[in-house]
Amino acid sequence: MYFSAARTEAFVRELLGLMFADPAHESSLPLLDSVDVFIIPDHVTVAGVVAQVAHHHHHHQILVGAQDCHNEDAGAFTGAVSPAVLAEVGCRLVELGHAERRRLFGETDASTAAKAAAVVRNAMVPLVCVGEVTPPPPTSSSRQERDDDDDDDDDGNDDEPHVVAAADEVLVQVRSALAAVPADADVVLAYEPVWAIGASAPAAVDHVRAVVRRVRASDAVRARAPGRTRIVYGGSAGPGLFARLAPEVDGLFLGRFAHDPAQFFRTVCEVAQAPW
């Protein structure tokens, strides 16, 4: 709810202009071969954004998503948005269980899981938001982003207690959602530490990498078909971050720092050009 309908339309127009720039210059086509881009506007503008994107030849690599949906396809649920209708109008991805949905609208792991099943049933991809509520202790190096690229202990045995606690909290959410969808369905897990959303800086790189490593190593993720579970990071993400999170993290989920199409496009290019 940051944008008016007019601003959403202008944002998408500008972004498409950048992505589909004159091939003689910075061609976007190789870029789009190596990365999936999603745009998740409010429900009212989903169909309009689908129409804008469909105008371009390579629109298949730009997924238009919705920010929530109901878990039933049809019925007496006044005010709710049907996943079947979202699919019908060209929506391909549905964000579920965002921290604000959980905090302000009473969503739970159970409701998120039911919605994830509904999204897959309607041949769309669930983008399930997960993340711990409590920030690391103030003295912790995990608390905020900074420039210390410590050596990583890849086995996870030396993870700090708050990393282990964060991953355990996240894994409850992950297990619930993944139990609701077939093992071979595409799923995107958006790891968004709640305390890093709407902040001035993302969570520290080491924290994100360690938590994501633990999620990826979990039985719930390892039991899924190979290549069907992508994990992206969100929470004050923007340009300059991805190269420091990869290869543990597959991509980014931007909020405010994507509001400027040029910044968003720059971030997409960084992800596309990363050597992983």
Ligand SMILES: O=C[C@H](O)COP(=O)(O)O
């Ligand atoms: O919806 C996106 C996430 O909640 C992150 O938002 P943010 O990048 O503005 O912190």
